[in-house]
Structures are given as structure tokens and as C-alpha cells.
Amino acid sequence: EPEVTQTPSHQVTQMGQEVILRCVPISNHLYFYWYRQILGQKVEFLVSFYNNEISEKSEIFDDQFSVERPDGSNFTLKIRSTKLEDSAMYFCASSDSGAEHADTQYFGPGTRLTVL
């Protein structure tokens, strides 16, 4: 069964450094998302992406964040200058269009980001 994959599973970085989290969505999906979950808190929406542009973003997704689909398979989240409060699990998700379950989002296993 096709699945969303994410790399790395765990990323440790120093405050102020740039990080890039990578995701490979399900191959025929067209909509892509990033969510994050700070330890012990709710899963929060960050951004959605379709047709090579951002569809919607939350107030969390400020100028320090960017997303890109650099090729036909990868979807990345970049944090330009990490802060301690960026420490969280980051989940990528994707969904199809034109299918019966068009809005069903399938999530990856997550990347645990630790900012020191």
C-alpha cells in the first residue's frame, strides 16, 4: 500500500541554524500539507500546497518557514533560522483529487526536530 515517507526521522540542530525536512508524498497525490505537534499538545496545521503554490497557511507559518516541491516526488519544509520553540514532531500529509476520498489526508511517520 502506498505511503507517505519522511526523512530524517530525527533531526537535532542548533538554534539559529537552517533545517530542511523532507517528505515523499503518495505518488499520484496533488495536495500536500505540513502539520506539527509540540510534545504533549495538539496536532496543528502549518501549510497546504497545491499546483506549486501555497493554498493556505496558519499564523504559525511565518517568514521563517517555506515549502517547496523541488522535483516530481519530494516536498520540503524549510525553517530558515530555528528557534527553541520550533522543537516538535513535523508531519507531512498528502491527498488526492478527483477521487472518492479526495479530502482524505494520509500522513507520514513524522520528523522529530530538536532545537538546542
Added chain:
Amino acid sequence: DAKTTQPPSMDCAEGRAANLPCNHSTISGNEYVYWYRQIHSQGPQYIIHGLKNNETNEMASLIITEDRKSSTLILPHATLRDTAVYYCIGVVTQGGSEKLVFGKGTKLTVNP
């Protein structure tokens, strides 16, 4: 999107049915009820969704009341691996790119 209300926690004996309730009294006519679960810090896993009719798949059944103000997710024979946080989410389908708004969900513990 409708605000959903779920009990914070529930227990269930292994092998028994787990019935997880969700109230969504403000749900709009074109809003689907989606259920996801999250097993200990893993990525949320899609379970099932429905609009008006009851639905069943290989994982669970979803019973939606006629007035659509509440629903129940049924895991017919709960196993220890079903221990997770279960989220009920209202989603207005737009053919894609609708964000999911997660609440605190129900922490289901399946006991041996």
C-alpha cells in the same frame, strides 16, 4: 468547520467493541465527519469518514445520527494495538486542500 466534542479518555477490554462518541451539533450540511487516530507520536492515521449514512470499512464502523449532531466510531473487536488517541474532525470537502483541525481527541486504552 464544526466544533467537535469528545470525552478525554475511555477504556475498553480487549476483544470487546469500543464505541467512541463525538458531538458535532454545529456541523453544516456539506461537512463530513472524519475519524483519525494517533498511536503514540506516530503520524495520524485515517480511519473512516461519512456524511449522512452509516459507513463501514475494514477498520471500523461509523454511525451518524439522523440529525447529524453526533456520531459514534465503533471498533468491533478492540485489540491492544488499538490503544491510541482518536480524533473526530469535521471537514468541508472542497476537492482537496482542506486543513484538518485536530482537537484533543479521546485517549482510548484497550486493556488485556
